[in-house]
Amino acid sequence: MSTAHDTTTPPGVPGPRPWSTDPYADALVTGRGPLFLRRTDGWLLPLEVERWCARADAVDLTVLARCEGTVLDVGCGPGRLVAELAARGRPALGIDVSEAAVEHTARLGGQALRRSVFEPLPGEGRWDTALLLDGNVGIGGDPAALLRRVSQLLAPGGLLIVETLADVDVDERVSVDIVRVTDPRGTAGPVFPWARLGTPALLRHAAHAGWCREGQWSAGGRSFVALRNRDDRDDRDDRDSRRTSSAAEPPNSTAVISSQRARKPSPGSPVANR
Numbered sequence: 001m002s003t004a005h006d007t008t009t010p011p012g013v014p015g016p017r018p019w020s021t022d023p024y025a026d027a028l029v030t031g032r033g034p035l036f037l038r039r040t041d042g043w044l045l046p047l048e049v050e051r052w053c054a055r056a057d058a059v060d061l062t063v064l065a066r067c068e069g070t071v072l073d074v075g076c077g078p079g080r081l082v083a084e085l086a087a088r089g090r091p092a093l094g095i096d097v098s099e100a101a102v103e104h105t106a107r108l109g110g111q112a113l114r115r116s117v118f119e120p121l122p123g124e125g126r127w128d129t130a131l132l133l134d135g136n137v138g139i140g141g142d143p144a145a146l147l148r149r150v151s152q153l154l155a156p157g158g159l160l161i162v163e164t165l166a167d168v169d170v171d172e173r174v175s176v177d178i179v180r181v182t183d184p185r186g187t188a189g190p191v192f193p194w195a196r197l198g199t200p201a202l203l204r205h206a207a208h209a210g211w212c213r214e215g216q217w218s219a220g221g222r223s224f225v226a227l228r229n230r231d232d233r234d235d236r237d238d239r240d241s242r243r244t245s246s247a248a249e250p251p252n253s254t255a256v257i258s259s260q261r262a263r264k265p266s267p268g269s270p271v272a273n274r
Contacts (some may be wrong), residue, residue, distance in 0.1 A: 022189025069128025079105025138188035141193025171201035
C-alpha cells in the first residue's frame with residue numbers, strides 16, 4: 001500500500017496536503033522500513049517500503065504485461081513500475097505528491113510529475129491505461145470520487161488495473177478517522193484521509209462509477225481487478241490501433257518534471273516540457 005504516493009483529498013473533501021516533511025521521505029532515502037500507517041485509534045498497518053523501493057518483481061511484471069498503450073501510474077511512489085515500463089520502451093508517466101518519490105523515480109530512469117491525481121494532468125482523456133496499485137485505490141479516502149477522476153483521465157475504452165485487499169470484503173473509508181505514516185520512533189507525517197477495499201467493494205464502487213469489469217486475478221498473495229472505461233464510440237478499430245501503438249504520446253504539459261538529473265527521454269515518452 002503506497003500510502004505516501006498521492007494522498008491529496010478529492011474535491012469537496014477537506015484535509016491538509018501531506019508530505020511536506022515526514023518519515024516516508026526518509027524511508028525512500030534508505031530504501032528500508034519499518035514504516036506504518038497509523039489510525040487515530042492506534043490501529044497499525046505495516047508498509048512494504050522495501051518492496052516499493054526494489055525493482056519490479058514477478059507479480060508486478062504480470063500486471064505490466066496487461067498494460068495497453070500509454071500508461072499513467074497514479075501514486076507512483078519510488079517509481080519501480082514506471083522505471084520498468086521505461087526500460088521496456090513503453091511510454092509511461094508517474095504522478096505523486098511526494099517530492100522524494102518523484103526524485104527517486106527520476107533516478108531510476110522513469111518520468112514523473114509531482115502532482116495530485118485531482119489536479120490538472122497532461123494527456124487528460126487520452127491515457128490508455130491507468131494503474132492504482134499498492135493500495136492506491138485508497139487515495140483521498142473516497143474510492144468513488146477517485147474512480148470517477150481516473151475515468152476522466154483515460155480515453156474512452158481505457159483500461160484501469162487496481163490492486164485490492166486479498167480475499168476479503170472490506171470497504172473501509174477513513175476520511176473522518178484520518179491516518180498518518182509513522183516510524184518506530186513515533187515520528188509522524190501529516191494526517192490524511194485513506195480507504196481500503198477488497199475486491200467485492202471495489203466492484204460495487206466501479207459499477208456505480210460506470211466501469212465494466214474485464215477480469216480479476218491473484219498472484220503472489222496480491223489481488224487485482226481490471227476495469228474498462230465504457231466506450232460509446234463506434235470506431236473501436238481506431239481505438240485498438242491507437243492503444244497498441246507504442247508511439248502514442250499524450251500532449252505535453254507546462255509542468256516541470258521534478259528531477260535533479262537531466263535524462264534524455266526515449267522516443268514516444270510522455271514528457272512534460274522542462
